[in-house]
Amino acid sequence: MRAGLIASLTGHTVILVWGLVALPGAESFPEPVVDSLPVELVSLSELTEIQIGETDGDIEAAPAPKPVENPQPEPPEPAETVAPEPAPVAATPPPPTPAPAPAPTPAPEPITAPDPEPEPAPVAEPAPEPEPAEEPQQAPPEPQPIVTSAVPRSKPAPPTRTEEKPEEIQVADNPDLLNKVNQALANTSTSQAPASAGTRNGVQHAGLSANEKDVIAQMIREKWSRLPDQYPSDLKVIVRFKLSPQGKLSGAPTVENSHPDPRFQALASAALRAVYRVDAEGGFSILPREKYDGPNGWNTMQPTLYPNG
């Protein structure tokens, strides 16, 4: 009992003494250096319309002012603007050619069984050529400016790099300012990193808004005839069509899928008719012109129509 108490006291004393001696010399945890986070209020559109750019490209606009160590270069010359060339007009839709009236399909003789005169199967006669259509020719769309997708519209013009030697007089003329900047720099750690250089996946604009898409969907839906039926849940009609910048159909809309349901073809024809009808009423012309170009532009649309609602 007594021996145990002594051993316990001795052991604890040794551990405490070792701790007092060894721990103060231990290496302290590294203190992480945390950059300050700038906070600013941004609108939703600023957030969604990420600028296109290259993360590894030249930084063309420094986000933070650098101390003037060298004389200011000459103000950058404005970049050459790319003059919009008259573009080849997006495939003028050929005037509707009068469909050559094909010979009618011979159909089975509709004679009922009790009718005494069964007739041989009719022979399809070649139908005469149709008269030329008197449909007024559609005026070709106006020439459109070429799509300048390579030039981000909102990007500032890059400064022209000059090889001229900076004028030293600028430094000499503003020593106070220079000193103040240097002083400020000495006291703060302003980040030199750009807020955002853009990403490869960035876009020029975010494309049509949800509201704009809803308007188009509503116009097509109202004009899409379907039966008051329940259709198979996987039945859908995918339509694709191109639009001119004025919001007019450019070429014929096409159906991009199929389905074994016998009602599919009727639904697909009705979907194409719906697109034609929206076009005829000028429905697509409400789309904002500035969102026409680019990867998210509305130059090509692909509605998917589900009859079940």
Next chain:
Amino acid sequence: MKTDSFDRIGAKMIAASRTLAIALGMLLLALPSAHALVEIDIRGGNIEPLPIALPDFSAEGGDSKLAADMTGVIAADLRRSGLFNPLDPASFIQKNMSVNSTPRFGDWRQISAQALVTGTVIKQPDGRLRAEFRLWDVFAQEQMLGQQFYTTPENWRRLAHIISDAIYERLTGEKGYFDTRIVFVDETGTKDKRVKRLAIMDQDGANVRYLTRGDDLVLTPRFSPTSQEITYMSYGGADPSVYLLNIETGQREIVGNFPGMTFAPRFSPDGQSVVMSLQQGGNANIFMMDLRSRRTTRLTNTAAIDTSPSFSPDGRQIVFESDRGGSQQLYVMNAGGGEAQRISFGPGRYSTPVWSPRGDLIAFTKQHQGRFMIGVMGPDGKGERILTEGYHNEGPAWSPNGRVLVFFRDTPGANGGPQVWTVDLTGYNEQRVDTPAFASDPSWSPLIN
């Protein structure tokens, strides 16, 4: 030597890798274009009747009245379906259409037509008629359908129905039902002294013909789904019995030789059997008779009244009405008999069930609080919907495409009587079929052609 072959293999691998890299590069280049689409999901659509223009068919060789009448029959067929809205001919801008010229589509778009039918009727030297028609998509500016037919002049109405069916099928994707007939019980005389004859007419009420003379009381005629035969109940013999009648030859025969009254007959989907009720004392049970072997099979054996059997279109099940649970309700059993599952649980009494040709619905008559209703429900009893109700509605029968029900509606009073009506599955398109006199127990034929 070995080194050379390794070099060659290495060179090939490098070439293959290069090709693969180029292919991958091209794929990557192509990917952004796949995203260069504005994709929009659209759910639902409109179920408004489709505006369709039907200018009078032209008549080559004379009979312009016949051509106009044919156009009128087609327009009436399409209008009655509730799915089409034939436009007023007075609004047409382009006149004197020829079937062989391309329409001025702008003129038809201007009056909101979405489809256009042009046609001609030509009298042949041998006296026959040749009819041609074209169905145009006014907005796509293309022909959707073009057909021609030959027939005898007296068949012109049928020809019009056939053209209606073709237009209907192209624009809806489902079979039409215009080239069909309806068999029914024609009723004349006062209410207490009715003469009942079997009669048949086109689905639009035209071309009524009488199949019996009215000497015997007839009830519940039912069309064969595969032939021009009907089965019905008649009081012609000692006991009321079920008969078969070939409407083309007029040949009549009794179905089976049962000791007791047989009633409520109906064909199986293949037309080879008839299922019906046999009364035994105060009970009635369901029997099936094979029309080829004349062999009969008992399907139910209860102390209740089991009647109005109707096959599912695949022939595997039978729906019928029974009061085995205390009141008239609907039950489903296997076609070979056996245990039945009750499927109707709403308030009121359910009777005269008929399975849809599509298989997805069962139509019935429902009586509740003094009202008679025609409704539909799923084969499991779910999704009950009442399509029409009133003083007395009874005896629904399906059109061959399963979209429309024909039934009869009685009117009260000394001068009242039954009339034939149709209603589609929406319940909104309800129309009377004109008959020469009172008419009950309608049954729809399959498509004739």
